[in-house]
Amino acid sequence: MKKIIAIDLGGTSVKIAIVSQQGQIIEKWSLPTMSQQKGQLIVPTIIEAIISKLEERKERVEDYLGIGMGSPGTILKDGSVKGAYNLNWVNPHPVKAIFQQEINLPFVIINDANAAALGELWQGAGKGCSDLVMLTLGTGVGGGIICQNRLIEGSSGSAGEIGHITIDLSNQFQCSCGKKGCLEAIASARGLTNLAKVLAKDYQGSSSAYQAFMVSQTIDAEKLIKAARAKDDFALRIFDEFTKYLGLACSYCANILNPDRIVIGGGISNAGTYLKEAIENHYQHFVFQPIKDQTQITLAELGNDAGILGAGYLLLLKESGK
Ligand SMILES: [Zn+2]
Structure with missing residues (x-):
């Protein structure tokens, strides 16, 4: 063959x-x-x-x-x-x-x-499904939508740009696309630094992640998630905001498309179940309740x-x- x-x-x-x-x-x-x-x-x-x-x-x-x-x-x-x-x-x-x-x-x-x-639909987390939304969390946020086994490309090829849904209206988060408040400006590797800058403004608690951020002014996704897992207060606040916006974005995808799965991939998804469960907790609050259990959030399986x-x-x- x-x-x-x-x-x-x-x-x-x-x-x-x-x-x-x-x-x-x-x-x-x-x-x-x-x-x-x-x-x-x-x-x-x-x-x-x-x-x-x-x-x-x-x-x-x-x-x-x-x-x-x-x-x-x-x-x-x-x-x-x-x-x-x-x-x-x-x-x-x-x-x-x-x-x-x-x-x-x-x-x-x-x-x-x-x-x-x-790829995930064919051989990974979406195997056997006909409807899937994928969010790739890396430097930016990529998106892909498959309905009834067909990739949705849109009239000019730009369907599935989930990273550029405006998700915050406070005008504090500048996106690389020129707009403010995009999901990508909050829920990506770059977005974590944006979140830290905003949350550091009136932070009063005690946290080694906060002290490290005040020196470097950047956030490393892997270290941040590790610190959140270790219950560092500032890291936990960033992680909670980060996963809240992702949960919100997943609820939009679920309400509009009702896919079998929303697959979370990209480098940041290496944080695994800890990340998935945090997104899921927020998602459950935001999503249209009748589809809460039908549209499931899962981690990508194929990596690179x-x-x-x-x-x-x-x-x-x-x-x-x-
Ligand atoms: Zn954008």
Whole structure:
């Protein structure tokens, strides 16, 4: 059976994998993202890596169903990517056109958060579900929505931008998108520092996390969650606000979409059950009560492989006409 080439493009590295139609990763490797020279070298380097891998495996393009790719930024209808600032692709970059010139295979491309959602649906926390929302908590907050096994892309490809729901009206939290009060400005790695700045203003208690913050003026997500677990007062206050806004955002997703699962992934989700339960406690208060138990919050299961598997799955869905 033909295999799939799957690519997960990130700001510092590109992960490439050969994936079976059943979702097994047959071979996986990575290379640095060549984002210099306005990102012009990124795609040619990936194409070169794929061609030499096929030679090494003594395979031909005909052994493959196609190529699926996940990328940061906004994906346009013609397969160009724009607004991927960490790749230096500010204006539309014709990713699909370059691939199709060099490799004669079907090619699909989606936003990386959407790829992660599809990956979890196929092989991870959403296996067996038809409706799933994924929130990726990292430097920012990514979102992906799947309804009835279909990725919701919206009229211009920007559906699922859950990170930019305005969730706080106090005007204290500046988001990278230019707006204030976005979920991402509060419930991401960057958002934790924003929360700490606001909460430190009139903090009176005793806390070593507070003292450390007053010196560094930044919050490290992993350390913060560890301190909250150890019952540090200031860390607990930040953690409670952080999970409150996430619980609120999850309730919006549940009320609008009623998915089987809301999957929490990304680096911050490594905090595991402690984080999940705290979000759940807030979620239970905010959500429309009849769906409280139907739409469950779960942790992602695939870690770094979610993007690769999702990109591969999208190609499989498109090629099988679904
Ligand atoms: Zn925003």
